[in-house]
Amino acid sequence: GYDIPYCDGRQTIVHLFEWKWTDIADECERFLGPAGFCAVQLSPPNEHAVIGEDGFPWWQRYQPVSYKLDSRSGTREQFIDMVQRCNAVQVRIIIDAVVNHMTGLGRSGQGSGGSNFNGDNLDFPGVPFSSSDFTPRDMCPSENGQINNYGNVEEVRNCYLVGLTDLYGASDYVRQKVADFFNDAIDIGVMGFRVDAAKHMWPADLEAIEGKTHDLNTAAGFPSGARPFFYHEVIDQGGEPITVDEYFGVGRTTEFRFCKKIAWGINDFGQLGSIYDPGWGMAPSDKALVFVDNHDNQRGHGGAGDVLTYKAGRDYTMGVSFALAHDYGFMRIMSSYYFDNTDAGPPGSSNGGNTDSPIINGDGSCGGGWVCEHRWNAISKMVGFRNAVAGTNIANWYQVGDNVAFSRGDKGFFAMSKYGDFDMTLQTGMPAGSYCELISGCANMVTVNGDGTAQISIHNYEEPVFAICVACDG
Ligand code: ARE
Ligand code: CA
Numbered sequence: 245g246y247d248i249p250y251c252d253g254r255q256t257i258v259h260l261f262e263w264k265w266t267d268i269a270d271e272c273e274r275f276l277g278p279a280g281f282c283a284v285q286l287s288p289p290n291e292h293a294v295i296g297e298d299g300f301p302w303w304q305r306y307q308p309v310s311y312k313l314d315s316r317s318g319t320r321e322q323f324i325d326m327v328q329r330c331n332a333v334q335v336r337i338i339i340d341a342v343v344n345h346m347t348g349l350g351r352s353g354q355g356s357g358g359s360n361f362n363g364d365n366l367d368f369p370g371v372p373f374s375s376s377d378f379t380p381r382d383m384c385p386s387e388n389g390q391i392n393n394y395g396n397v398e399e400v401r402n403c404y405l406v407g408l409t410d411l412y413g414a415s416d417y418v419r420q421k422v423a424d425f426f427n428d429a430i431d432i433g434v435m436g437f438r439v440d441a442a443k444h445m446w447p448a449d450l451e452a453i454e455g456k457t458h459d460l461n462t463a464a465g466f467p468s469g470a471r472p473f474f475y476h477e478v479i480d481q482g483g484e485p486i487t488v489d490e491y492f493g494v495g496r497t498t499e500f501r502f503c504k505k506i507a508w509g510i511n512d513f514g515q516l517g518s519i520y521d522p523g524w525g526m527a528p529s530d531k532a533l534v535f536v537d538n539h540d541n542q543r544g545h546g547g548a549g550d551v552l553t554y555k556a557g558r559d560y561t562m563g564v565s566f567a568l569a570h571d572y573g574f575m576r577i578m579s580s581y582y583f584d585n586t587d588a589g590p591p592g593s594s595n596g597g598n599t600d601s602p603i604i605n606g607d608g609s610c611g612g613g614w615v616c617e618h619r620w621n622a623i624s625k626m627v628g629f630r631n632a633v634a635g636t637n638i639a640n641w642y643q644v645g646d647n648v649a650f651s652r653g654d655k656g657f658f659a660m661s662k663y664g665d666f667d668m669t670l671q672t673g674m675p676a677g678s679y680c681e682l683i684s685g686c687a688n689m690v691t692v693n694g695d696g697t698a699q700i701s702i703h704n705y706e707e708p709v710f711a712i713c714v715a716c717d718g
Contacts, residue, residue, distance in 0.1 A: 310370025
């Protein structure tokens with residue numbers, strides 16, 4: 245199926261939002277591989293509009309001009325080199341695939357790869373797409389051709405999302421062009437795709453496109469017959485007719501309710517016990533792609549509200565650590581750049597639309613405007629924890645007031661204390677032995693007794709998190 249990542253047991257994707265390909269290749273080798281990451285989600289790698297009048301915003305990359313691999317993040321050659329270098333250290337590449345639409349109306353000129361285009365004329369010679377490749381106007385029931393009412397399924401899927409020229413996914417030609425784009429990436433060695441705005445595409449069209457895709461490239465280390473990994477951006481928080489389960493046949497879906505659940509749970513630990521809430525329509529674990537925040541909701545775009553971000557540093561550390569310790573869904577970590585202006589592009593971009601490389605400080609943190617949440621001590625250690633406990637369920641649940649703890653089968657034990665002040669003997673479910681507490685870098689050694697109990701201590705206000713596991717010592 246399309247819901248299985250091929251990562252040799254590695255359990256976490258990191259979204260390196262707006263990073264350049266050359267920097268991602270370096271990051272795979274110097275950090276992501278050794279830290280045990282499964283994959284990197286890229287910003288859209290294909291040719292996009294260049295929107296200088298708005299200061300080269302991040303969202304120009306969600307306005308495709310062609311499927312040439314030539315974007316703000318780099319050239320085709322740089323893309324190929326990145327895929328190869330990341331694959332070589334077991335870190336896979338996932339593309340953010342924007343295939344519901346092309347640029348907005350009113351946009352024209354030259355894209356990031358030099359192709360001409362004219363949105364108003366539905367003319368994208370770089371593909372090429374022309375007017376017959378866009379959803380016929382009479383199929384969109386809204387008066388102005390835009391999506392105004394999320395309660396009308398035809399409108400959501402056949403009209404223009406914020407003025408973006410809507411591709412006609414029922415057309416064989418369009419399906420083939422999109423599949424060609426996917427296959428080009430697959431043949432280079434890419435593992436999977438985040439399908440942008442999948443709510444606005446008919447599941448049958450996605451099924452047809454995915455059905456045309458190649459198996460993953462065995463020369464890149466994938467098993468023979470492996471299908472690409474797909475997760476679909478479907479913002480379903482209840483209350484709309486389009487629901488995530490419509491997409492389970494074509495892969496996983498983004499689970500936006502998880503963001504809220506984590507934010508509410510960190511606010512009130514009493515709510516941490518029901519993070520996965522099937523009664524609210526949340527996707528089952530093997531269909532859910534989960535995250536604490538994403539590039540939209542961290543800045544008030546799609547699905548915002550009640551979301552933790554890097555701006556709430558301590559709460560964010562707790563939220564991501566808890567999410568990584570939990571057994572629900574396949575996890576993606578957000579890696580951001582600092583922003584105040586919600587339109588602002590990456591560091592360096594206001595100056596001509598290019599991107600500065602992150603600076604890696606001596607202590608492993610990032611500079612140069614990059615937040616690098618994935619390098620935060622507790623978060624990166626918990627990525628290792630999640631790998632070590634994969635396949636186990638939550639057990640030995642304990643939650644009293646502002647403290648929570650649980651085991652993952654008999655393979656690991658996690659605890660968190662909101663104000664960094666906790667001392668208690670708890671059942672860990674783990675074999676007797678001496679364990680390195682991961683977050684402290686083994687400064688705290690923990691003894692699990694013959695009956696599975698251990699003294700659990702947290703005395704760290706900034707990183708009030710505790711984790712031990714069988715297969716992650718050292
Ligand atoms: C930009 C300008 C617009 C302009 C347009 C066309 O901001 O003013 O009209 O260009 O010229 C991103 C940005 C947009 C940006 C777009 C294209 O967020 O601001 O528009 O790029 O440059 C809905 C969709 C969901 C979508 C969110 C943002 O369902 O798919 O809106 N998310 C993805 C990406 C975005 C990206 C796009 C789609 C487009 O992750 O980064 O947009 O490729 C309720 C509904 C949700 C709805 C939400 C917000 O919660 O349930 O379905 O999300 O409201 O409307
Ligand atoms: Ca559509």
